[in-house]
Amino acid sequence: MSDLSYREKVILRCIIEEFIHTANPIGSRYISKTSDIKLSPATIRNVMSDLEDLNFLTHNHTSGGRVPTDKGYRYFVNELMESEPLIQNEKDMLTAQLNELEPVQDEIYKEVSRILGRLSKEISIVSQPYLSQGVFERLELVNLSSTKLLVVVSIKSGLMRTLLFDVESGISRDKIERVTGILNEKLSGLTLTEIRNTFIERIKDIQSDSKEILKVFIDSIDKIFQDEKEGMTLYFGGTTEILAQPEFGDTQNYRNIIELTDEKNIVVHVLNNMPADQNGISISIGAENKDDKLKDYSIVSSEYNVGDIKGRIALIGPKRMNYSKMVSMLDFTSRIITERSGS
Numbered sequence: 063m064s065d066l067s068y069r070e071k072v073i074l075r076c077i078i079e080e081f082i083h084t085a086n087p088i089g090s091r092y093i094s095k096t097s098d099i100k101l102s103p104a105t106i107r108n109v110m111s112d113l114e115d116l117n118f119l120t121h122n123h124t125s126g127g128r129v130p131t132d133k134g135y136r137y138f139v140n141e142l143m144e145s146e147p148l149i150q151n152e153k154d155m156l157t158a159q160l161n162e163l164e165p166v167q168d169e170i171y172k173e174v175s176r177i178l179g180r181l182s183k184e185i186s187i188v189s190q191p192y193l194s195q196g197v198f199e200r201l202e203l204v205n206l207s208s209t210k211l212l213v214v215v216s217i218k219s220g221l222m223r224t225l226l227f228d229v230e231s232g233i234s235r236d237k238i239e240r241v242t243g244i245l246n247e248k249l250s251g252l253t254l255t256e257i258r259n260t261f262i263e264r265i266k267d268i269q270s271d272s273k274e275i276l277k278v279f280i281d282s283i284d285k286i287f288q289d290e291k292e293g294m295t296l297y298f299g300g301t302t303e304i305l306a307q308p309e310f311g312d313t314q315n316y317r318n319i320i321e322l323t324d325e326k327n328i329v330v331h332v333l334n335n336m337p338a339d340q341n342g343i344s345i346s347i348g349a350e351n352k353d354d355k356l357k358d359y360s361i362v363s364s365e366y367n368v369g370d371i372k373g374r375i376a377l378i379g380p381k382r383m384n385y386s387k388m389v390s391m392l393d394f395t396s397r398i399i400t401e402r403s404g405s
Contacts, residue, residue, distance in 0.1 A: 066118075066137070072099060073109045074118055075142040078130045082384050085308040087127025132348035132381065135360070139345055139385050146386035148394055152181055160398055170402070171297045174375060174395060179300025182391060183307060184379035185319060186299040187329060187363075191373040193221060194255045194287070201249065203242045203275070205235060211278060213286060217254075219369020225286060227278050241275045244268055258287035296330070298323045300377075309380040319359065322378065328353045333374055336363055342396070343389055348381050360385070364392035366399040373399075 066074065076097050077088045090107035093099060099106065110128055113119045118134035121127060130138065156177055160170060171188045178186035196217035204212040211229045216222045248264050249257050257264075261283055265276055279286060301320055310316040322329065332352050336344035344363045351357060360383055363376035375395055377388050 066113075066116075069101075070109055070113060071142060073106060074113055074130075074134060075138065077110070077113075077119065077128060078134060078138045078142075081129055082382055085382060087121060087129050089127040092127070130381075132350065135347045135381055135385075136350070139347070143386050146384070146390055148387075148390050152391070153394060155181065156395055156398060160402060170399070171295075171373075174399065175297040175299035177299070178375065178377065178391065178395060179298075179303050182300060182377050182379070182388060183303045184300050184377040184383060184388070185304055185323065187333070187374075187376040187378065188297045188299075189330075189333065189374045190295040190297075191219070191221060191368045191371040193217060193223060193371065194253065194258070196221060196254055196369070196371040198249050198252050198254060198257060201242060201245050203238045205233065205238055208233075211238075211275075213278070215254075215286060217369070217371065219371050221368065221371070223286070225282070227282065229278060230274055233275060237272060238275065241268070241272045244272075245279075254287045258283055261287070296326060304379065307380055309382070318355075319378070322355060325355065328355060332356060332361065333363060333376060336361065338365065341393065343393065345385060345389075362388045362392060364389075364396045366396040368399070375399075 073093065076093055076099060080088050080092070080096070090103040090110055093106050094101065094103045101109075110119060113134070114121065114128060117131055118137060119128040120131050121129065159173060159177060171190055175186045175188040178184075178188075196219055199216045199218045202212075202214040202216070204214070206212050206226070209228055209230070211227045211233070213225045213227060214222060215224075245265075252260075262280065265279075268276060301323065304310055304319065305316065310319065332346070335352050336346050338344045342365045344361075346356075346361045348360065349357050351359070351361065356378075358381070359378050360381045361376055361378050362383070362385065363374055365372050365374050367373075375392055377383070377392065379388075
């Protein structure tokens with residue numbers, strides 16, 4: 063990326079910060095009057111022209127002011143952005159409401175998405191932890207009736223998956239207990255992904271009179287030990303609050319971003335392919351996103367831990383989002399979820 067002079071950096075940062083807060087194209091006279099930059103409007107205008115030639119800024123023909131390009135936002139995020147911590151009221155709102163919920167229940171993820179949407183005025187996304195990364199702790203089989211078998215898979219982090227299956231009638235309690243014991247012994251210490259990939263090999267020496275129970279697992283291996291990255295559960299918030307953003311006063315723009323909440327596969331694919339920095343924060347801007355439907359938006363995301371497995375929280379909004387504030391918000395929220403889970 064192009065190296066900028068000190069003067070170019072100062073003016074680029076001023077333009078982007080002002081555009082983030084006002085949503086209006088920024089002109090040289092506006093900078094001269096409202097900022098601490100001690101340069102004439104003519105000098106500022108020349109620097110802005112240079113920044114436009116370098117593709118950090120652009121302008122539309124209905125206004126003399128400039129707006130950042132994707133390249134400009136990227137340079138700002140990487141080189142110029144300063145930390146903007148949450149105010150105490152925002153921290154208190156997140157902490158108080160999440161402390162009332164059990165850390166491994168679905169409700170905490172729903173509540174996080176709701177609070178983040180309200181505070182950020184962006185579309186918030188919370189993915190449940192990827193169970194496939196979790197280490198198997200134990201399996202329970204419960205015969206609810208002569209034809210109904212409840213399968214409970216527990217992960218060491220405290221999470222669990224519960225599934226109900228139809229089975230042939232007449233499976234004895236002794237047989238269920240014996241198979242449960244064998245499977246717990248053979249699968250102990252493996253991740254769900256490892257179990258999914260090697261299950262048939264691991265059970266090949268089990269007695270033939272247990273095959274009817276094992277058939278449940280063989281026929282439903284993906285369902286029981288599925289890769290959660292392919293089918294993760296997502297919770298969305300902020301679908302009303304984002305209307306406060308000027309970009310979504312236009313009905314079509316609002317419809318476009320709301321439709322994204324129905325495009326689960328797109329969102330999952332993009333989130334899973336966002337590279338994180340050393341602090342676990344990922345920022346993808348405009349055309350950097352892996353799907354054309356997201357080229358007009360930016361995404362900021364962060365990972366959280368529940369025991370030995372990870373989940374992700376993210377915010378989607380206009381490229382004109384307050385990146386610094388959004389990073390602080392996600393970082394703080396990730397730490398709360400991780401601490402609440404005892405990780």
